[in-house]
Amino acid sequence: MSTPKILILGGGYGGLMTAVRLQKQLNHNEAEVTLVNKHDYHYFTTWLHEPAAGTKDPEKCRVDIESILDTNKIKFVKGTVSEIKREQKTAVLDSGEQLAYDYLVIGLGSEPExxxxxxxxxxxxxxxxxxxxxxxxxxxxxxxxxxxxxxxxxxxxxxxxxxxxxxxxxxxxxxxxxxxxxxxxxxxxxxxxxxxxxxxxxxxxxxxxxxxxxxxxxxxxxxxxxxxxxxxxxxxxxxxxxxxxxxxxxxxxxxxxGVRGNSIIENAGFETMRGRVKVDPYLHAPGHDDVFIVGDGALIINEEINRPYPPTAQIAIQQGENLGDNLVALVRGGSELKPFVPSLKxxxxxxxxxxxxxxxxxxxxxxxxxxxxxxxxxxxxxxxxxxxxxxxxxxxx
Amino acid sequence: MSTPKILILGGGYGGLMTAVRLQKQLNHNEAEVTLVNKHDYHYFTTWLHEPAAGTKDPEKCRVDIESILDTNKIKFVKGTVSEIKREQKTAVLDSGEQLAYDYLVIGLGSEPExxxxxxxxxxxxxxxxxxxxxxxxxxxxxxxxxxxxxxxxxxxxxxxxxxxxxxxxxxxxxxxxxxxxxxxxxxxxxxxxxxxxxxxxxxxxxxxxxxxxxxxxxxxxxxxxxxxxxxxxxxxxxxxxxxxxxxxxxxxxxxxxGVRGNSIIENAGFETMRGRVKVDPYLHAPGHDDVFIVGDGALIINEEINRPYPPTAQIAIQQGENLGDNLVALVRGGSELKPFVPSLKxxxxxxxxxxxxxxxxxxxxxxxxxxxxxxxxxxxxxxxxxxxxxxxxxxxx
The missing domain is CATH 3.50.50.100 (FAD/NAD(P)-binding domain)
Incomplete structure (x- = not known):
């Protein structure tokens, strides 16, 4: 059997954290992990009001992805995702390049609503x-x-x-x-x-x-x-x-x-509410064992108040941690996944x-x-x- | 006889240098000198291409006028000149204020041509x-x-x-x-x-x-x-x-x-060529013993090549020095004025x-x-x- 391909779309809090978690735990050749991001840097979305007003240097709000990822373990592709083809299990970049996956992590962030x-x-x-x-x-x-x-x-x-x-x-x-x-x-x-x-x-x-x-x-x-x-x-x-x-x-x-999920998700045919997918406790897109969604694109209901959790960096990071662990279990043939439980600090x-x-x-x-x-x-x-x-x-x- | 009033319009190289020269030589009560300028600072026109491109901080290209003038000797008025009334011997500011003069120094700079x-x-x-x-x-x-x-x-x-x-x-x-x-x-x-x-x-x-x-x-x-x-x-x-x-x-x-002289000069009825007045060797506006022009508004022919000297900071500063000395002579009742001779460095x-x-x-x-x-x-x-x-x-x- 060939090495499973994990494809992570987006280097925001959720996608990057997933990659970091995989990098820490996976051994050589257990999986082929690729992170795709529009820029060669990750930025701290929750800080952006500061450089927008000019009170902070934007350079202080971003970091080179390759300074965080070990590119011997995780492949980094700089590119803009234009389409996800669920049937073919590929993502298409606007350069035309197609990337195949066994497991897909969608962390494509949001758009203004x-x-x-x-x-x-x-x-x-x-x-x-x-x-x-x-x-x-x-x-x-x-x-x-x-x-x-x-x-x-x-x-x-x-x-x-x-x-x-x-x-x-x-x-x-x-x-x-x-x-x-x-x-x-x-x-x-x-x-x-x-x-x-x-x-x-x-x-x-x-x-x-x-x-x-x-x-x-x-x-x-x-x-x-x-x-x-x-x-x-x-x-x-x-x-x-x-x-x-x-x-x-x-x-x-x-x-x-307000924000809504990235429209690439709904264009790919996933069922969404304001662009966000109501994921199961393992962050699966419903009906797709091979597709996970983290960050702004994932909708999770807070049962206590029967309203969705707001899309925050805190939750996206926790999702990345959870999903990283679950993906490690999956590539090792495990079937017991940990459900995601937000912990509001x-x-x-x-x-x-x-x-x-x-x-x-x-x-x-x-x-x-x-x-x-x-x-x-x-x-x-x-x-x-x-x-x-x-x-x-x-x-x- | 009352103290003569010297009114300097404009705090550019020519006007400010005239004021500095007067301040150095005049004794208390020999003349009432007023400098009017649009801003409370003088700026270094010849350096402006640098802050325009962003290679220099604009703060480095200006200086508070009151840090150069001794305001016990020279009165400073922050205001924009809107009109010169030759007959009434006054200058009008856009606040409506009228300033009378016995001697007028026009150093109002240029406009784009x-x-x-x-x-x-x-x-x-x-x-x-x-x-x-x-x-x-x-x-x-x-x-x-x-x-x-x-x-x-x-x-x-x-x-x-x-x-x-x-x-x-x-x-x-x-x-x-x-x-x-x-x-x-x-x-x-x-x-x-x-x-x-x-x-x-x-x-x-x-x-x-x-x-x-x-x-x-x-x-x-x-x-x-x-x-x-x-x-x-x-x-x-x-x-x-x-x-x-x-x-x-x-x-x-x-x-x-290209630049032309400030249009206030021609609006006041002085004869101009591209807004500049062909001054006599003492920087008089022709026919006006009480009006002097320095800087970009003054036109002087370089006899060697039969073309006007370009309007430069160097010449404006030299005109200010010359005119300051001549005004001192005038208020002291002298009649021998020094002709202005540009010295190109x-x-x-x-x-x-x-x-x-x-x-x-x-x-x-x-x-x-x-x-x-x-x-x-x-x-x-x-x-x-x-x-x-x-x-x-x-x-x-």
């Missing part, structure tokens, strides 16, 4: 990759430089659609960056407006109201104007039109209102420099304590993915 | 102020970030119109910056095109052909494509149309093709890092020798304007 809001796809930025956040940062700086010459208020009006995790964390960073940009470009800070617009009746829907109030208070004092219970009706090249008819002119609309949202809110277990935390906890969580992800060497390179102090 | 080329004013950048070069720099960086996502070639096509001093120096800096930007944004350098387009049959018209060849050779090797004898017919939002019908798509057109054009060409006297200089000479010239201007303290702060090493 626009909920049918017109113009959002065309005119709004989203915080989704190193390339996208570099463009957001440069665009913001360009608007400041341009305002100094043209004085058009929309150049310094920033609209963030969505006040979930990413939206809140981004306005926190942006409001920290504004005073620096004003100083750099000789601009009076009162010219800058930051709006955070949310359709739900609260920011951070689902979060504890005490924490929500604390967050709104901190961000409000930093200059963020919230508009809650306010759906965006349309995004145009000039700004946004709200459901109540109000128009806000803005050169910069950043959409953080806590949730912390940054509100900018030295400010955050969070829940650790049942405990609410605020301010500098929460900010410290956030850094610990971020550094722990680094450790899980790349061990101490990665922590040393990219550590958050 | 577009030679009637359509669309240039609307769609091209020009290298003319701290504010304008910050916008150029940010625009260039934004184009790199955007290209990574959109791949449109015009985003990395840079067109510099005019291959005079500023044009050549700017493409020199830009070609130095490109490899840095490519590394920062993960872009293959072959995607970047820099065109320098000149209507005259040579770059650096009027320069020695050996120097011109050296410059074209150095810049060509750095990736600059020259198009000489090629007038630009039109500038559009999409790029330029050349006189021969060729269209080059580009998101960034920088016009360096040499001309050096930078071609980027450690490369330049120049003429010092009759001697041609090249490469690192010329680059060193350029720095000496730049540091000498600093010394003349602000003494050693300014050299220490902004020195070029």
């Amino acid at each position: 626009t909920f049918g809001i017109q113009g959002l796809k065309e005119h709004a930025y989203s915080i989704r990759s190193i390339n996208s956040v570099r463009e957001i940062r440069e665009h913001i700086e360009y608007c400041f430089a341009k305002f100094k010459n043209e004085r058009r208020p929309e150049l310094l009006t920033f609209i963030v659609g969505g006040a979930g995790f990413t939206g809140i964390e981004f306005v926190g960073e942006l409001s920290d960056r504004v005073p620096e940009l004003c100083a750099e470009f000789d601009i009076e800070p009162s010219n800058v407006k930051i709006y955070n617009i949310e359709a739900a009746p609260t920011v951070l829907p689902g979060f504890d109201p005490d924490l929500v109030n604390y967050a709104m208070d901190v961000l409000g004092r930093k200059g963020v104007t919230f508009k809650i219970s306010t759906p965006i009706k349309e995004c145009t090249p000039e700004g946004v039109v709200l459901a109540d008819g109000e128009e806000i002119k803005s050169s910069t609309v950043v959409w953080t209102g 806590g949730t912390v949202a940054s509100l900018g420099k030295n400010e955050a809110i969070g829940l650790v277990g049942d405990k609410k935390i605020y301010g500098s304590t929460a900010a410290l906890m956030k850094k610990i969580i971020d550094n722990r992800s680094l450790f899980l993915l790349g061990g101490l060497p990665l922590v040393m390179k990219k550590v958050k102090l | 577009t030679f009637g080329i359509q669309g240039l004013k609307e769609h091209a950048y020009s290298i003319r102020s701290i504010n304008s070069v910050r916008e150029i720099r940010e625009h260039i960086e934004y184009c790199f970030a955007k290209f990574k996502n959109e791949r449109r070639p015009e985003l990395l096509t840079f067109i510099v119109g005019g291959a005079g001093f500023t044009g050549i120096e700017f493409v020199g800096e830009l070609s130095d910056r490109v490899p840095e930007l490519c590394a920062e944004f993960d872009i293959e350098p072959s995607n970047v095109k820099i065109y320098n387009i000149e209507a005259a049959p040579t770059v650096l018209p009027g320069f020695d052909p050996d120097l011109v060849n050296y410059a074209m050779d150095v810049l060509g090797r750095k990736g600059v494509t020259f198009k000489i004898s090629t007038p630009i017919k039109e500038c559009t939002p999409e790029g330029v149309v050349l006189a021969d019908g060729e269209e080059i798509k580009s998101s960034t057109v920088v016009w360096t093709g 040499g001309t050096v054009a930078s071609l980027g890092k450690n490369e330049a060409i120049g003429l010092v006297g009759d001697k041609k200089i090249y490469g690192s020798t010329a680059a060193l000479m350029k720095k000496i010239i730049d540091n000498r201007s600093l010394f003349l304007l602000g003494g050693l303290p300014l050299v220490m702060k902004k020195v070029k090493l």
